[in-house]
Amino acid sequence: MAIISITVGAALAKSMFSVFTPENVTVLRLSVSAVILFFGLKAWRVRFIRDNFLTVFAYGITVAGMNLFFYMSIKTVPVGVALAVELIGPLCVAMLYSQHRLDYVWILLAVIGVYLLLPKSTQVENLDVEGLLYALVAAFFWGTYILMGKRAGKYFGNKAPPLGLVFASLVVIPAGDDVLITQLLDINLLLFAVLIALLSSAIPLMLEMFALRNLPTHVYGVMASGEPVMGAIVGFFILGEQLSLLQCLGVGAIVTSSVGIALSPLYLRARNFSL
Incomplete structure (x- = not known):
């Protein structure tokens, strides 16, 4: 549910880039x-005490970085491609915390799926290098978001997302500009911005916090591979972004990987997994 909400919000946000800058949307x-x-x-x-304050502050920074650099990426890179590159972060976390050999098979399958989703050599020249670099930075923040989100959830429970968003907002406000205030005088734009905020942050952060508190870290990391799949589907219907046959095979590989890790015997024994 979080993945559906995030990808729809991202596609709608990209459709607003003719009016708002990626920084202002963030x-x-x-x-x-x-x-x-x-x-x-x-x-x-x-x-607050000192330790839990630092934890939620760090969590807020990861939320800010993940969102800001992802939006800066999709300004010039297709949503599905940006999500596939960004997936490197969760996959690194999955590899770091995996404790069973079979999990590496599913992780490898997910990596193959991501590779198939990426443009091939005939298309690379058309991709914006800066946009891909932004996606890589977003990948780093997504990986650290998983780790910090799990810790913040232990301290604050369902209060962690709003606290993290407060700190994230303070971090990204300097990236906006004065034009934003003028744009928000248009009630239609304001309502659309509220819809994007709900779909992209408020709803998925609450759902992800529940997931992070109840799933092993490596399981969450691999299951997050479903995001490029949904991004490709949503990108097709909302933005008209089409996938090649190889990319469709990549979608199938990632789905298979997510199902495999979710049904892994290790998952069934690791409900109380903690860092």
Whole structure:
């Protein structure tokens, strides 16, 4: 559910890049989501100590970096490709924390699927190098987001997403510009921005926090490979981005990998896994 929400939100956000810059879209979605969840979940009741404050602050930084650099990437790179490159982060986490040989088979299958999703040599020249680099930076933040999100969830439970979004908003606000205030005077644009904020941050962060608190880290990392799959599907229907036959095979490989890791005997024994 989180993956569906995120990818639809990303496609809608990209459709707004003719009006908003990627930086402004990031500021909007994080700030609006922070307000909704902060008051909706009464996050002001949380009491901080030094250790848990640093944890949620670091969690907020990973949320900010993951979102900002992903949006900067999809400005010039197709959503499906950006998501495939960004998936490197969760896959690295999955490899780092895997404790069973069979898991490496599923991880390898996911890697093959990601490779098939990427453009081949005849298309690479058409890809924006800067956009791909932004996707790689987003991959780093996605990987650290998994680790910090799990720790923040232990400290704050369902209060972690709104607190993380508050810090994430503070981090990305300097990346926006003064034009944003003028643009928000258009009520239609404002409502559309609120919809994107809900789909891209508020709803999926709550769902992911539940997942991170109840799934082993490596299982979450591999199951996150479903995001490029959904991104490709949503990109086709909303943005008209089409996949080649090889990329469709890549989608199938990633789906198979996700199912395999979810049904792994290790998963069934690791419900209480902790870092």
